[in-house]
Amino acid sequence: MVQRSAQAEWQGKLEGGRGTMKLGSGAFEGSYSYQTRFGEAPGTNPEELIAAAHAGCFSMALAAELGQAGFMPERIHTKASVTLEKSGGGFAITRIALDTEAHIPDIDERLFQEHADSAKRNCPVSRALAGTTITLNARLI
Numbered sequence: 001m002v003q004r005s006a007q008a009e010w011q012g013k014l015e016g017g018r019g020t021m022k023l024g025s026g027a028f029e030g031s032y033s034y035q036t037r038f039g040e041a042p043g044t045n046p047e048e049l050i051a052a053a054h055a056g057c058f059s060m061a062l063a064a065e066l067g068q069a070g071f072m073p074e075r076i077h078t079k080a081s082v083t084l085e086k087s088g089g090g091f092a093i094t095r096i097a098l099d100t101e102a103h104i105p106d107i108d109e110r111l112f113q114e115h116a117d118s119a120k121r122n123c124p125v126s127r128a129l130a131g132t133t134i135t136l137n138a139r140l141i
Contacts, residue, residue, distance in 0.1 A: 006049075008032075021049065037084075047082040047093065054125045055080040058098055061123035065115040066104060074103040093132050101139045112140050 005024035011017055015034045021044060022029040036043030055078040066073050078100040085094045098120060104112060116138035120126055126134055 021046075047084050050093070050125075050129070051080040051082045051096070054082075054096055054098065054123075054129070057123040057125035058100065058119055061119035061126075062100070062102065062116055065119050066107070069111075069115060071104050071107050074105065076100060076102045093129070095133045095135070096129060098134065098136045098138075100136070101141045103141050107140070109140060113138060 006021060007024070008019055008021045010019035018031060018033045020029060020031050030044035032043050032045050033041060035041035037045040037047070058080070059076045059078045062076055062078075063073050078098055081097045081099070082093055083095040083097075084091055087094065100116065102112070102116075116136060120134060120136045
């Protein structure tokens with residue numbers, strides 16, 4: 001079993017407060033606020049970190065799928081876009097769009113799409129976020 005951690009601290013009210021988030025590994029620490037989450041101020045936010053986790057997880061899952069099928073991916077680049085919308089009395093992550101491009105020698109388009117779709121369904125982050133609509137646009141380059 002592998003266990004990972006992160007921590008966050010918030011000070012003050014929602015709109016005027018501020019906080020920091022830090023990965024357990026120490027690889028990242030960033031500030032966040034109401035404006036970094038709901039506006040365009042510099043800093044990070046929980047949704048951006050979810051997007052990074054999902055892009056990384058999907059890329060690794062696709063590499064694993066392809067490797068098990070005998071293909072050697074040279075490059076898999078994935079961007080994840082997380083949509084946060086007002087929902088009822090609060091907010092909800094309503095959609096995650098995965099956009100990936102991959103260079104995999106000797107694979108045809110149909111087989112690539114099958115493996116990409118399987119990776120989308122089966123990566124651990126996709127499974128954890130199963131209540132959210134997750135779309136995939138996968139391209140061979």
